[in-house]
Amino acid sequence: QVQLVQSGGEVKNPGASVKVSCKASGYAFTTYGITWVRQAPGQGLEWMGWISTYNGNTNYAQKFQGRVTMTTDTSTNTVYLDLRSLRSDDTAFYYCARGFTIGYDFGDYPYWGQGTLITVAS
Amino acid sequence: QSVLTQPPSASGTPGQRVTMSCSGSSSNIGSKTVNWYQHLPGAAPKLLIYSNTHRPSGVPDRFSGSKSGTSASLAISGLQSDDEADYYCAAWDDSLNCPVFGGGTKLTVL
Numbered sequence: 001q002v003q004l005v006q007s008g009g010e011v012k013n014p015g016a017s018v019k020v021s022c023k024a025s026g027y028a029f030t031t032y033g034i035t036w037v038r039q040a041p042g043q044g045l046e047w048m049g050w051i052s053t054y055n056g057n058t059n060y061a062q063k064f065q066g067r068v069t070m071t072t073d074t075s076t077n078t079v080y081l082d083l084r085s086l087r088s089d090d091t092a093f094y095y096c097a098r099g100f101t102i103g104y105d106f107g108d109y110p111y112w113g114q115g116t117l118i119t120v121a122s
Numbered sequence: 123q124s125v126l127t128q129p130p131s132a133s134g135t136p137g138q139r140v141t142m143s144c145s146g147s148s149s150n151i152g153s154k155t156v157n158w159y160q161h162l163p164g165a166a167p168k169l170l171i172y173s174n175t176h177r178p179s180g181v182p183d184r185f186s187g188s189k190s191g192t193s194a195s196l197a198i199s200g201l202q203s204d205d206e207a208d209y210y211c212a213a214w215d216d217s218l219n220c221p222v223f224g225g226g227t228k229l230t231v232l
Contacts, residue, residue: 035221037167044124044226045159045167045210061220095166107212107221108157110178112166 002026004034004096004113011119017084020116022096029077030054032098035105036070036081040092048094050105051079059105086120093117125150126211126224133230139199142227144211146192150222154214156194158187161208161226170209171196198229206231 007021022034036048049060051070058070069082079096094116097109127145134140144156158171169178171187174194186197194213198205211224 037223039161044208045161045212045223047212047221047223050220059220062218097167100172105221106155106157106214107223108155108169108172109159109167110169110172112168115166 002098002111004098004111006094006096006113006116009117009119011121012086013122014087014120016086016120017082018086018118020081020083020094020096020118021078022081022113023076023078024053024098025077027098030074031102033103033105034070034072034079035097035099035109036094037097037109038092038094040089043092046092047107048081052103053079054103083118086118088120091118091120124225125215125218125222126213128209128211128224128227130225131228131230133232134198134201135232136201136203138201139197140201140229141195141197142209142229144194144196144224146194146213148192149217150192150213150215151189151194152192153216156187156189157212158185158194158196159210159212160205161210167210201231203231205229 033052035050053072071080096113098111100108155173159167161167174189208226210226215222
């Protein structure tokens with residue numbers, strides 16, 4: 001069965017960087033891209049970006065351009081989210097998700113990681 | 123401010139049928155398919171409806187989706203106490219070149 005397992009929660013100081021991992025199993029890894037979605041306390045779901053696990057192509061939300069990098073490691077079936085220059089309003093649960101459609105992100109995600117809480121505080 | 127507009131709250135009593143709306147524009151709902159998610163505190167979101175009307179395997183047929191023009195709706199029939207959750211719509215947006223979520227509707231089962 002498809003599983004997405006994320007790394008554990010972290011506490012970071014403002015201005016620091018964080019790297020969250022998402023290890024996939026149960027399907028052909030390079031067939032489907034991985035999307036990252038976050039939810040800040042009291043806020044709604046926010047799409048951050050998508051990476052093709054086939055060729056590493058990315059599509060980032062404009063809000064995060066310049067501050068986010070998504071990478072993929074096909075040797076370990078793992079995708080990484082790197083977020084820099086952290087601020088207090090980056091405190092959120094970060095989720096990785098896999099879509100229905102091969103090679104594309106249409107906002108339809110039947111599979112999700114368990115979520116990773118990133119807390120930004122001094 | 124979300125690109126897709128959802129009412130912040132909805133409510134119903136057990137057994138009742140409730141609907142919640144999601145309003146967009148020609149660059150998203152008007153030309154693309156809509157997906158719906160249920161989000162319970164402390165859990166990952168769950169896909170309830172994809173491509174406007176389709177239910178993933180395991181989702182009860184109490185949940186149904188529809189779309190007309192630049193708006194979409196999620197209906198829940200036979201409301202149960204464990205349906206109490208936040209519900210989000212999502213769709214691709216051609217102007218932003220990415221998927222967008224609605225702000226969410228908090229459903230309370232009275």
